[in-house]
Amino acid sequence: MRDEPDFDLKDFLPYLLNLAAEEASLGFQVHYKTRYGMLRTEWRVLFHLGRYGEMTAKEICDRAQLHKTVVSRAVAKLEARRFLRRREMAQDRRAEVLALTDQGHAAYAELRTQAQAYEARLAAPFTAQEAAALRKALKLLAKL
């Protein structure tokens, strides 16, 4: 049985995307993990609240493409570490508005700064046009 030669794993997009994503995640992980003991899902929640302001867990789920159980646990952990507070909504007592505490804002500010620096490092090998094209392609693939 002869295997077709014209298929290289190294050009297979899902594979390449995974490798690139893992490598990129790893480099940034250092900051939120070693400094704050956070998980990827936790900083995503933190970033959403820090960048886009108060919102409910449901809104985070929709915007961040995270499952509600993930968000539920991330919120619980961030709350335990005093990075956010919950406020019950008067109109709908099922939902809670989540808001960063001062400590949460401080952590966000620090991580955002490092994120920007890391982003710059990642984008350094590309021209502005190349980086823009890359982001556009990734957004398309991510169905954003």
Add this chain to the structure above:
Amino acid sequence: MRDEPDFDLKDFLPYLLNLAAEEASLGFQVHYKTRYGMLRTEWRVLFHLGRYGEMTAKEICDRAQLHKTVVSRAVAKLEARRFLRRREMAQDRRAEVLALTDQGHAAYAELRTQAQAYEARLAAPFTAQEAAALRKALKLLAKL
């Protein structure tokens, strides 16, 4: 405390890469998961052996950027399903050469065909130049 406005999560490369990678993985997962009950790590091992021929677990670790425990478990599962055989190396009795069985080759051939079809679907929205640029950028980011 005013948050800097010039940072958008939606343009942060690690975030975009993760979303795109998850989306791309999900679409292909259907094939190896529903048809063969495989995990992502298992088809990676299968693909490496199918595409590049016999090799040891160590070589797969290095080439596929997978941890040895992951490979060890994937190999055990693929062996249990008769997709591969182990052969002890005479020169070094610690290592084992892994080779696909006929069944393994058949599974590889089918999955490879579907991978090619899926790849074509993913690349469809791009011109040949765009797709090439994307792959090149991803390889750079993945440090390949």
Add this chain to the structure above:
DNA sequence: CCTTGTTAGTTACATTTTCAACTATTATCG
């Protein structure tokens, strides 16, 4: 109102992944 259906969020359980420790074998160097 009151049954039925939907939604926000949590909890429990199974599956995966990760990390550290372990065995067996080979390599190195005094």
Add this chain to the structure above:
DNA sequence: CGATAATAGTTGAAAATGTAACTAACAAGG
């Protein structure tokens, strides 16, 4: 040679993730 280090691979426990079932509150139609 013989002790020590390094390497291939496995195993067990802990952490994380995904799936499904659950609670509590709201919505809507009879």
